[in-house]
Amino acid sequence: MNILALDLGTSSVRGLVLDERTAPLPGALARRKMRLAVGDDGEGTLDAPGYLACLIECLDELQAAGHLRDVGLVAISAQWHSVLPLDAAGEPLGPVLTWLDTRPEPPGDRSGPADADAFHQRTGTWWHRCYWTARLPWLRARTPAARFVGLAEYVLGALLGEVPMSVSQASGTGLLDLCRLVWDAEACELAGVRSGELPALAPAGWRGRLLPEFARRWPGLDGAAWSAPIGDGAASNVGSGCVDPRRAAVTVGTSAAVRLVQRVPAGAPLPPLPERLWRYRVDHDHVVTGAAYSSGGNLFAWANRELRLPEGAELAAALDRLPPGGGVPADPRFGGDRPPGLAPAGTGTLRGLTFSTTAVEILAGLMTGVCAQVARDLAEIESTVPDPVEVVLGGGAVTASAWWRRAFAAALAPRPVGHQPNPEIGATGAALVALGRLADPADPTVIGRTDDRRSPGPAGGLRP
Incomplete structure (x- = not known):
């Protein structure tokens, strides 16, 4: 069995095929460089539909070259901290905020966690512009969002149907209780997030399958199991x-x-x-x-x-x-x-x-x-x-x-x-x-x- 490994990075999106020992197959690599929009005001964003189109191009290239034969598992490494506001139909209401975007600030009308150290120990994060506790209020003031997802959930949702968020990706939002593996009540209150506005959390061992239209487009992936994404930093540690x-x-x-x-x-x-x-x-x-x-x-x-x-x-x-x-x-x-x-x-x-x-x-x-x-x-x-x-x-x-x-x-x-x-x-x-x-x-x-x-x-x- 071969493994298709997807790397949903900030500067590029890549797909490569590995053998069962996780050694890359010769030539089985497709890559598209991404254009990150940056500004002097601290902007650092990606175009979500454009990102999805580049991922699809990578998979088309691998399929056309015959590299997707014998793929039984798809593994995903994805950037942490990204957030994308969606409307009720699941369409983007703006670009993806990446980790590089420094514009969001915690709302001035809120005082932060009741016990900052306990919050840090529980979630592993702070009330900071990098996390959804500050990003969601900032986005809500600018968009009529119905719900929020990360970049990984957006692109995988287009290919597999609506997908849950892995605990690895959820931990990068700053909203997860790292011990209990549930959305943290105090963090959600700081973010002003309501029921139904966050993705469901993926259970251990979760696997997804391609939608029929994409299974027909990439027959080499028909029947392959898609694993829950892990944060790119965690993946790099394991790969090292x-x-x-x-x-x-x-x-x-x-x-x-x-x-x-x-x-x-x-x-x-x-x-x-x-x-x-x-x-x-x-x-x-x-x-x-x-x-x-x-x-x-x-x-x-x-x-x-x-x-x-x-x-x-x-x-x-x-x-x-x-x-x-x-x-x-x-x-x-x-x-x-x-x-x-x-x-x-x-x-x-x-x-x-x-x-x-x-x-x-x-x-x-x-x-x-x-x-x-x-x-x-x-x-x-x-x-x-x-x-x-x-x-x-x-x-x-x-x-x-x-x-x-x-x-x-x-x-x-x-x-x-x-x-x-x-x-x-x-x-x-x-x-x-x-x-x-x-x-x-x-x-x-x-x-x-x-x-x-x-x-x-x-x-x-x-x-x-």
Whole structure:
């Protein structure tokens, strides 16, 4: 049996086919880049019908190439925190608010949770613009919404019929009681949400099926079981092999995050949660604790666009002349803070610039700034477990930059730091969860040391 893994990301939507060992089948990948609408006012939105059309195009491409044969299971990794207002007929009343949108603010006529610490421990979140407790009132003031869903529920609802929300996706809304796995009464009151305005919650082991019209369109998926989506951050931890308290994942894609997974079945007491960290659900049996940042690979995209960086080997050589942790002092919060911080978009700064400062030094300073954020919060995460952790780096941005991997290794020392170069760790992780194989170890041959040193050979390449 093969597995179709869908990655419903912010910058792209992807579909790839894996074999029963979760190894990608050669050439069985379809990808569409998404246009994120961003504005100086903090906007960060996606067009919902356009997103659905791109997903359908990916599935059409895989079907036409014959890659959907023998698919028995569909696994989904989806972005956390997104919200979309719908009318009574289920049609969008505006764009999808992504995690990047910083415009919503908690209503001024409400005082917040009665006990902020108890609320944080129970939901893993804060009364913050990133969560539905603040986003739903903000949207309601602008749209006559009948109900609210996330991006995953919208696109899957179009393909499968109305679908429930997984506990993993629900935990990212800030409305879920992480222990009891029900919508939290106080959080719903803060959000001003009424009965019927939220999706039903998916039970453990939920499976969906394609609507007949799409089963005819993609006969390779006729009869395939669709699993409940899991949050992209949780999927990345699983795909990196970071599924217990001994190993933390640092993922740098469009944004960045540091996370630790622990086994905590539904109904079991939750471990204490430090004030600065969030906690969400991987599934009914595991939680993930961590911190996230609005900047990651998008810093390179900005620098490459605006600073005329050298390309390819020339850029790598220029970075190699700088020590790990080098570059100009920088605050990388170009997109503002993720929870619990409140800094708005446009908070990023560069300091100490001179007429001799190069574009590469600016890029290195921004990369170093992300490393410093992660190092601070990793120390908080370690306070929740008995022993120091080892770290696995993953995501497209660090895979593309050996210098950034070395900078992380320097910032996180003396912890062992490795690298998982699988470019599809989210999709792989979602497949492992759907298969009930979350605890499968990652292949140790692909977790390499990051303390690379320059090769003495004439090619100047890197060797571990």
